[in-house]
Amino acid sequence: MDAIAERGWTLVDDFLPPDLVQGLQEALPDEWQPAGIGRAQQHQTNSAIRRDQIHWLERETGGAVARYLAMMEQLRLCANRELMLGLFDYEAHFARYRPGDFYGRHRDAFAGRSNRRLTTVCYLNEGWQEADGGLLRLYGDDEQFLSDIAPRAGRLVLFLSEAFPHEVLPARAERHSIAGWFRVNGNALGRVDPPR
Known part of the structure; x- marks a missing residue:
């Protein structure tokens, strides 16, 4: 949480x-759906922007998924205690990138318009x-390169959703992850500014 407070x-x-991985x-x-871009009425698939496939995590699944979601709940409570972000819930999906799949540069939230x-x-x-x-x-928030991060087993990447554009470079082997978002209750809280 110190790193989130200092650099976002x-x-x-x-x-x-390892046992949870x-x-x-x-x-x-076994079943995946093509990932899309946009939300609600603006949701669409666009293979020029992203080619990964997803499967939303269900809280009722049990087993390793339930254990993972319990860890995320502890992380949510910690973030609220340390950073006072007002995080209300968590949504997540498995993501699969087959060889050649990628996801172009994007932000996970737009300033003041996402929870x-x-x-x-x-x-x-x-x-x-x-x-x-x-x-x-x-x-970075100024679109300057910050880091390339390898998708190694067990690794967590955590960042402010509005502040950091990111992309997934083309995979050359099948690649799996869980992408998730801690959310606030509605859109009333406004923008979370990145650290300076």
Whole structure:
């Protein structure tokens, strides 16, 4: 939480213990849907922008998914206690990138127009190599390059949703993650400004 307060993003290796990574790998679904862009009436699929597939996590699933969601609940409580963000709930999905899949540069929330406040990405890829591609590329609020992050198993990336444009570079091996968003209750709280 100190890193979020100071710079707006952080990376935590081994956030997910190996047995939970394995359990989540075993929980990966058989059925996927094409990921889209936009919300509600503006939702559409656009393979020029993103080609990944998703499967929303259900709270009733149990097992490793329930354990993961319990960890996210503890993270939500910690973020509210330390950063006073007013986070109300959490939504997340499994994401699958097949070889050649990517997601172009985007923000997870638009200033003052979304209830998403804090983005999480947890990776499930054992033995990921540089040649496998699929890096998360993170940019600052001024669109300047910040970091390339490899999708290694157990790693958590956490950042303010409005403040950091990002993209997933083309994968060259199948790549799995859980993308999630801590949300506030409605759109009334306005913009969360990034640290300066």
